[in-house]
Amino acid sequence: GMLNFFPAANLHGGDICAHCLFLVQLMPVVAYNLSKVLVIHAYPYEKMLKLCEESFSRAKEEFLLSKDNDFEYNLDFKKAxxxxxxxxxxxTRKVETGSKFWKDISITLYYFINGNKSGSQDIDxxxxxxxxxxxxxxxxxVDIKGWKNIVKRGWSTSKKKSFEELxxxxxxxxxxRLLNDENILEFFYDKQEKKVNCKWNLLKFYCLEVLKLEEKVLSFIKEVGDRIVETIEKLEDNKLKQVVRELENSTKLYQFENFFVRVEKIRQQKGIPNPLLTFEEFARLLTSYGEDINMSWKVVxxxxxxxxxxxxxxRLSSSSELEEDSFEYEGG
Known part of the structure; x- marks a missing residue:
């Protein structure tokens, strides 16, 4: 504990829990009873009231039910x-303004361990x-199903549990990763199933608002993707998947560059007018996101x-593994 001289102006102070004192400084405040105690602090304060509505209603419910039985409400979440x-x-799905409700709002979570029994006093x-x-x-x-697909890929457990249980x-x-300002682009698609996990407009919002990618850059990359599709869709299924695997397996910059060379060769073989990329476009593609080229090309x-x-x-999901493993690309 720590000495608190304020309540009664006692020269010796009062021996109280330092975390409790800190908690009081956040008033007006409402706590959620998870595996620990979660306090949500938001500004402007009217937004905070919306975040606290459920806790208020649960507190009333607990008060009424506790008169007749031993009622304790616990949301049973381990992660704040x-x-x-x-x-x-x-x-967001309830308010009229939707996602715009959260514009220009500052939120911090304080996650306390209730140490009355253990004596432990920690805070995240x-x-x-x-x-x-x-x-x-x-x-x-705009895409709750897609968002859940993305989030599901963030759980490493192989246990067959529902989304709600996980x-x-x-x-x-x-x-x-989101809280640590790290990239989550790889979660937007499923490489094993060869499918996307959400709609393009959700990916676009993430790139523009979180990654701070310029819209003209994103549009350019999308256009290049369409040119690649225009080229490789003319291949047979097994060859198509082989070429895509070259992009999937690119872990070095030179491998990424070689992919474009091969697609350009296919383009020429198929008689498709106009090059896949000009020299200026290729240079732009490699340096369009950030100053670090190692980060830039992986985003692309x-x-x-x-x-x-x-x-x-x-077409990608219908190609057999046997065909793709036995095929050797002829483009050199």
Missing amino acids: ENFFFKKIIDI IIHIPNSVLRFIAFAGE EKKYSNEVYQ KNLLLFRIYEKLHD
Whole structure:
């Protein structure tokens, strides 16, 4: 504990819990009873009232029911961010302004351990970037199914559990990356199933608002993806999948560059007018996101794979593994 001299002006102070004192500084405040105690602090304050509505109603319910029996309400979430992001989507789908409700709002989560029994006094402080907040709200508003597909890929557990069960018990890599300002583009598609996990407009919002990609750059990458599709769709199924695998397996910059050379050769063989890329476009493609070229080309790669899977999923998923393993590309 720590000495608190304020309540009675006692020279000796009062021995109280330092975390309790800190909690009081956040008033007016409402706490959610998860596996720990979650306090959500938001500004402007009228937004905070919306975040606290459920807790108010649960407190009233507990008060009424506790008169007749031993009632204790517990939301049973182990991870504060899982509960919070679910709440953001729930509120967004109810308010008239939708995802715009979260514009220009600052939110911080304080996750306390109740140490009355164990004596442990820990606190996790989680700042929610506004761009991430608006992205998740937008996802819940325009493509909730796609968003759940993305989030599902963030759980490493192989246990067959429902989305709701996983959400309550396990940490999620997608959430962690968003909070740590790390890229989540690879979660927008499923490389094994050769399919996209969401609509293009959700990917677009993420790129523009979270990654801060310029819209003209994103449009250019999308156009390049369409040119690639225009070229490789003329191949037989087994050859088509082989070429796409070259892009999937590109872990080095030179491998990524070689993919474009091969697609250009296919383009020439098929008599498609106009080159895949001019020299200026190719240079732009490699340096269009950020100053770090190692980061830039990987962002482009993920966006191109999304576009290819979006357009050619049926053909890619129908190609047999036997055919693709036995085929050796002839383009050199």
